[in-house]
Amino acid sequence: MHVVATAGHVDHGKSTLVRALTGMEPDRWAEERRRGMTIDLGFAWTRLPGGAEIAFVDVPGHERFVPNMLAGVGPVPAALLVVAADEGWMPQTAEHEAALDAHGVTHAVLAVTRSDLADPAPTIQQVTDRLRGTSLAGLPAVAVSGVTGAGLDALRGRLASLVAALPAPDATAPVRLWVDRAFTIRGSGTVVTGTLSAGTLRVGDELSLNGRSVHVRGLQALGVPHQEVSAVARVAVNLRNVDKGDVHRGDALLTPGRWTSTALADVRVGGDDLDDAPNALVLHVGSAAVPVRVRPLHHPDKEPQFARLTLATPLPLDARDRALLRDPGGHRVVGRVTVLDTDPPPLTRRGAAAARATDLAAVGTEDNLLRTRRLIRATELRGLGAAPPPDAIRAGDWLLDPQHAAELRERLRKLLANHRATGTLEAGPTIEEARTALDLPDRSVLLALIAAPLTVRDGRVVDRDAAPPLPAPVAAAIELLAADLARNPFRAPEAGRLAALGLGPRELAAAERTGALLRLAENVVLLPGADDQAVGILARLEQPFTTSQARQALDTSRRVVLPLLALLDRRHRTRRLPDDRREVLS
Numbered sequence: 001m002h003v004v005a006t007a008g009h010v011d012h013g014k015s016t017l018v019r020a021l022t023g024m025e026p027d028r029w030a031e032e033r034r035r036g037m038t039i040d041l042g043f044a045w046t047r048l049p050g051g052a053e054i055a056f057v058d059v060p061g062h063e064r065f066v067p068n069m070l071a072g073v074g075p076v077p078a079a080l081l082v083v084a085a086d087e088g089w090m091p092q093t094a095e096h097e098a099a100l101d102a103h104g105v106t107h108a109v110l111a112v113t114r115s116d117l118a119d120p121a122p123t124i125q126q127v128t129d130r131l132r133g134t135s136l137a138g139l140p141a142v143a144v145s146g147v148t149g150a151g152l153d154a155l156r157g158r159l160a161s162l163v164a165a166l167p168a169p170d171a172t173a174p175v176r177l178w179v180d181r182a183f184t185i186r187g188s189g190t191v192v193t194g195t196l197s198a199g200t201l202r203v204g205d206e207l208s209l210n211g212r213s214v215h216v217r218g219l220q221a222l223g224v225p226h227q228e229v230s231a232v233a234r235v236a237v238n239l240r241n242v243d244k245g246d247v248h249r250g251d252a253l254l255t256p257g258r259w260t261s262t263a264l265a266d267v268r269v270g271g272d273d274l275d276d277a278p279n280a281l282v283l284h285v286g287s288a289a290v291p292v293r294v295r296p297l298h299h300p301d302k303e304p305q306f307a308r309l310t311l312a313t314p315l316p317l318d319a320r321d322r323a324l325l326r327d328p329g330g331h332r333v334v335g336r337v338t339v340l341d342t343d344p345p346p347l348t349r350r351g352a353a354a355a356r357a358t359d360l361a362a363v364g365t366e367d368n369l370l371r372t373r374r375l376i377r378a379t380e381l382r383g384l385g386a387a388p389p390p391d392a393i394r395a396g397d398w399l400l401d402p403q404h405a406a407e408l409r410e411r412l413r414k415l416l417a418n419h420r421a422t423g424t425l426e427a428g429p430t431i432e433e434a435r436t437a438l439d440l441p442d443r444s445v446l447l448a449l450i451a452a453p454l455t456v457r458d459g460r461v462v463d464r465d466a467a468p469p470l471p472a473p474v475a476a477a478i479e480l481l482a483a484d485l486a487r488n489p490f491r492a493p494e495a496g497r498l499a500a501l502g503l504g505p506r507e508l509a510a511a512e513r514t515g516a517l518l519r520l521a522e523n524v525v526l527l528p529g530a531d532d533q534a535v536g537i538l539a540r541l542e543q544p545f546t547t548s549q550a551r552q553a554l555d556t557s558r559r560v561v562l563p564l565l566a567l568l569d570r571r572h573r574t575r576r577l578p579d580d581r582r583e584v585l586s
Ligand SMILES: Nc1nc2c(ncn2[C@@H]2O[C@H](COP(=O)(O)OP(=O)(O)OP(=O)(O)O)[C@@H](O)[C@H]2O)c(=O)[nH]1
Pocket: 008, 009, 010, 011, 012, 013, 014, 015, 016, 017, 036, 037, 038, 039, 059, 060, 061, 062, 113, 114, 115, 116, 117, 144, 145, 146, 147, 148
């Protein structure tokens, strides 16, 4: 199915045309039919030559009902612009055209109606001229009469080409159905309708509505029940356990967890100079209309304009959403809005607004943004509508420019070298010390920089290839120990001896790191290689052997043999059996 919205000045023949094309009555209300004027959105559908199904959202042209018109066209990708031959371009032709332009609608057909009353050619020319430079520039035109039926077949043909050229929607995208009507059906409960512009709805789906979870009880498209409806489509969704008062035009039915409502957004604005714009503007996006406060963010080059919008009510906005700013009093579209960032940083420092405008100006060239910022939150980049460049280095929620990462790694290597040069016993700076020294915002960024030969050990950043040398007094003490152990390799020095040599836990840990000692427990140390030697001796015992037999064979105490055997078990040199005996593994 394809959805096309009408647009055009009051009484130019939009509803008459929709009626003639579909045989359905778009003016749903008795009051509309009595007054001969569309007040609210109307819906009608038909099949085009070639078989494509087309649904029209018929909008009101009267200036009082422009907000209704905007609710209808917001989510619709294509338009039928209607201009009467005998009146030509009129104020709401202009306002509707500006709305379509703001939404970036490029797929449209011009129908010059009432061509039984006046020569359509001058109006076609006038409209063509007016549309130059807008999103609708160069649109095909057809002269028609809703009364005589002249030109209708040509228009059907044009519409068939129009819908054939529409880009295929993404049926797997998360759903954001902007509600344009909500009503109650006796026996079924609350039904909402809207134009599904992306994604798929299914009966039984759980969706989110105004922050609460709701379930799809039934689905219809063009009056026919469906188990599943994919975009683009006009849909009616019957919701379980929702009162009519809980849902209104401008609300959105959302795929849970995929959208965030925000009351703050940074946007690009085309159109009037925002400094001259009235304060009380309304943001129209989807079917929603929300009062906003506009803070211009001045870019040094002035053009394009950026602004921070503060919404009176949060909306589920997304980067790249198109919207418009309207002055309700002045009856005109003040700005064409493209959402750039739905989670913008606060502007507190002096000059922050100008700096922000510079950042926003880089959106669209996101690689450059990461190059200039060097380090940016992935959420901020996403908020700016940018995908991370493929070579960006990820660190938690942070993205690093690879060039910057290389520089930071160099600084980290220097930091470790300086650390070694201080002659400290510590293997390296702590993660926090390194993070501070490199002035990084988060430890995840530091961890992302660490690659072999650098590694993290006991919360410190260390270079596996360059352990700091032992300070001279420690090295001398270790030599004395080594002499003791050379005679009795499994007689680990007693606590008293270690203390006499000035070897506390820190010194022993440092000696272990440099490979000068094999450490079995807090203060139980042997020489490196003692483990291999022990395996050699134990292998000569009758297998399996008891702990006591091992102790005797190694000529040592339980203080040493227990942690030594435990170490050999861990390294799979020995295996401990259920009866506590062990065997050497070959
Ligand atoms: N002669 C002639 N009259 C037309 C034509 N199209 C519409 N009309 C008449 O123009 C009047 C307005 O037509 P509508 O179709 O209601 O106009 P609309 O654009 O839907 O108006 P709004 O919805 O109020 O904006 C009606 O009286 C129609 O009969 C046409 O092609 N020729």
